[in-house]
Amino acid sequence: MEKLVKMGAEANIYLDHWSGSEVIRKVRRPKPYWREELDKKIRRIRTIREAEFLTTVKKYGVLTPTIYFVDPFKGEIIMEYINGVRVKDLLKEDTQRGYSMLYEAGKNLACMHTHNIIHGDPTTSNFIVRGDKLYFIDFGLAFHSLRLEDKAVDLHLLKQVMKSAHPEFYETGYTKILKGYGSVFGQLKGILDNIKEIERRGRYAAPD
């Protein structure tokens, strides 16, 4: 019997079985607040994107769950079950390990950016630690881009999550992320300048 493990923002996550092994079945729910035409389109596009990028980034050394089956019309993906702990929780349970995983996350993000892939949703609940390995999940908002600004927005999102959801770990955590990121991606300075620019455009941001 399948079991609902988590109701995410977009999708229901079920623990299921597939050819004898435990798998995750991720089903994008129809959204009651989307027009039907918008709903069908967005769910289909995000399902295809997620499947595509989960696979593509493996080539660049970013660990992700393996995909077994995709049904874009039902908005459904069956993939490997990563039985681990989210960095979101790890930060509280074992802060030092959480920090070193944030360093890894920065490295992974930079690997993707080097190959012009933007994750689109890099939050601490989308980084999963199994054993000593870090996995990235949730690629529904991922896309290709050569623009430095898109890469900066990606990192800005992660910064915002650290600041808003983990204020007590923000300073060290964000530094770790940047260190990991900078160890792979050569244009860190350009990215940081871009982040400043993005923040300046934000509402009521005090100019520095």
Next chain:
Amino acid sequence: MEKEKICLGIESTAHTFSVSIVSKDRIISNEKDVYVPPVGEGIHPYEAAQHHFKVARRVLQNALKKSGKQMEDIDVIAYSAGPGLGPCLRVGAVVARGLAAYYDKPLTAVNHAIGHIELANFFAKSKDPVIVLVSGGHTLVSTYLVKRWRIFGETLDITLGQLFDQLGREIGYNSPAGKHIEELASQGKKYLEMPYTVKGNDVSYSGLLTYAKNLIKKGSQKEDVCFSVQETAFAMLTEVTERLLAFSEKNEIILTGGVAANRRLQDMIKSLSIVHNSSFSAIPREFSGDCGAQISLVGLLQYQSNNLISIDKSLVRQSWRIDEVDVTWRN
């Protein structure tokens, strides 16, 4: 028994000059006068400030009269110190300083956006909510964590209020145009596909505005354009709200700010709350726009948690994000 503490709060961040008197569990009076710009124009800060100076005395007297209180009964004076338009903010600050100095009352500086949040919490009696704040100045989703209202997602450029005002201006309405847009949208039938921009937890409306303005210029039905703008813009915001709800694992949603009066937005967020088994509450319509009550209420909370300011430090801050404010009244 100890006498009930009373706060007099002054709001003057933008269009509205308002004075309100509150106690811990009651809004005793809430008087306002709103500056209306000429048709087809936005707010002019200096003219708005002139308006505020003109009406300040009358609004203050009315607020006192309706409350049945004298200045002597007031325990603390609160003013909106930001964020907002400098000339407008200064009017409220000058009045507040004057009252505090003349009547020898303590003074406290309130963040206007926190006012929207806590006023909605006051009505909903919420405990640990996810906040959706939508107005001319703000479009963000927030929740409380470790001493601050944290910004989880927000607009990367213009707010929902600005989107509606600027679209309204294109059609020929003066600001605020939200009500007119809502009315037109309710007559729209055809959904036109528009740019849908969600970046992680953030939204962007500038592309949507340009797109919609171009459609109006090219002669599309304005009802359909307004309808489609609302559907698209609200869906984007509801999506990031859903993301915060899932991420924070909380189960109360509060909708507040001027745009919270929009029925379609209320319906969308309500539909979301049902899926996630959460409670939903929108601020009462009459308190959705800027008002003194949002300032006096927070002013009282700050006074009771000893969060005061001396007159020589009582400045205004045109830029002041909610996550810069130390919340002294919550655990």
